[in-house]
Amino acid sequence: MTENLTMAKALNAGLRAALEQDDRVLLMGEDIGRLGGVFRVTEGLQRDFGEHRVLDTPLAEAGIVGSAIGLAMRGYRPVCEIQFDGFIYPGFDQITSSLAKMTYRHDGSQAFPVVIRVPYGGHIGAVEHHQESPEAYFAHTAGLRVISPATSHDAYWMIQEAVRSNDPVMFFEPKSRYWQRGDVDLDAASAEPMHRTLRVRAGTDVTVLGHGAMVATLLQAAEVAASEGSSLEVLDLRSLSPIDYGPILDSVRKTGRLVVAQEAPGNVSVGSEVAATIAERAFYSLEAPVLRVSGFDTPFPPARLEDLYLPDADRVLEAVDRSLAY
């Protein structure tokens, strides 16, 4: 059975399924209960599952993450919502110094199945601190898994797999996609494992890769390229840590060219890691250097400049042209 859902509704349905499947699953965060979250992702869940399953917390990110760690020690599977990307930093110490290391520090005697949901990225015209892409900080931290869905279907299934994971999972939700509809296949057999890189459009000339909202931009670029005679193969990275390199290598060995696109600043980014690894592992297959298309290495600008800051299809195509020129 298939339902056509916005990503926000798909996440809501996925969280509902997770709450139904395991009564140790808890949702916690700011404004997620009565309000249903500022993006309404948790709408109706407190009403249906109760205040003991869906907790409105005090306004304190370290408190949310730190207490989720204690709840995990007690056997719960907390799913924390950080309200916006740029407000995750007060919880950064609890995520990186405590949560990420806890299983290792316990030598495996306890697992810490905590999910941290983070609406992230630009394209919503919001004020400062509400449009950032901080995923590289977490991909760099051993002990965390970092994933990001690009579609409603993936959002529905990946959030459920994240909740089932016995490791801490940073779940980055591309908020500009929250209101985009997509078909969700409710048959579990349709769910792709959350750590798999997926080919979402086949092509022959250049591989373009991204995650989250960037995947839609890449598909748009591929349409334009096709009309101009170039065939782009589009990959959805989905998991930023660990990275599933198999499908990327397969694609690059075929096309000989790779462009990696991301909203985040390019310096020491996830895209940098992909570029370096592909250069290491597929050097003799490459016809051109791996190119990155990123946000600039500036603070996220005022919203009226975000279209200049965020890579769009034209910026991707410019890199594709440079790649093809080698």
Place this chain on the structure above:
Amino acid sequence: MPLSTALPPAETGTAEPVRLLSPEGQLVHSALSEEYLPVIEALPDERLEDFHRQMVLMRRWDIEAGNLQRQGQLALWIPSHGQEAAQVGSAFAAKPQDHVFPAYREHVVGKIRGLDPVRIMAILRGIDHGGWDPRETGNFHIYVLVIGAQSLHATGYAMGIGLDGASGTGDPDRDEAVLVYFGDGATSQGDVNEAMIFAASYQTPQVFFLQNNHWAISVPVERQSRTPLYLRAAGFGIPTTQIDGNDVLASYAVTQSALDAARSGAGPRFIEALTYRMGAHTSSDDPTKYRENEELAYWGARDPITRMEAFLRGRGASESYFRALAVEAEEFAADIRTRTLALQPPPRERLFRHAYTDAHPLVDEQRAWLERYEAGYGDAAAPDTGAAPAEDGAGA
């Protein structure tokens, strides 16, 4: 305006702290103590001796571990000399079903809960980061070196107890509570303050046990707070008590009362134990650079063990008890030394083990690469990042 380097002393309290045992070893009868004295008077001699015994054993352990550090056998030692009463009394107040979240100086609390002291020595010898299973150590959780971070873990755990309905049932042998330790420096951390906010908000069954040893490494408590620290808790809506932290009886009785309240469903409690770190912050510290001898002498005259010994002697404890304890302490220290020196480096597998719980390709690749490298198959073409298989065409 330059920061004052010599702050006037902060208020230490609006009233005397709860004290049941005077520095001279006499029971104190006061308006504050009357509530708690019956608890002490009901204790059998053996229990009172065990309070003393654990403090004496801890101090001997401190000496042995300090020596081992100076002999190059430990990377670091974290002494608790002077704080034994605060720790021993509160530790004995917890019931078996309670959960204890230490910072990193509560060695004797762990010992009382059933942790093998050598597990702590292993941390300081570079063998492990902790690595014990709290379910096998009397619910004594692993150390946390990030100052104050454990206060939130404890609060989350206590939230879980509340969600499980495992407190406030009216059965004191089944109801659970959490006891969390931290120091005066930690009270400046956001985590400790957020923990109190969450605890008050969710009315968690837990006791915040602050050991105010007056020094956060070289910074005096006056730099952390201009108000007595126990009063901070009142601002969060948490009932709070200040005790003489060098009085093991006050530590026991007040913590027991607070844990009873928490277990019964009455919400969190806060205790500030006024004590003093007689030694260095750690073996890497040199307190002579920042502390005055007069202060040390003041607190030395209020030693927790001396006063408990005087109390026991006043009650007629036998000389044979003290003689036997002296022998036991030597044997205890010798056993720790022997077993610490016998600790082997962790297996190489510990490097990768449990970085994740579920299978993880990057860690698996790096583990496999290290195995190949160690086995002598590493060659110049192998990347030193440890992860990648050979590049396309290389070596073909």
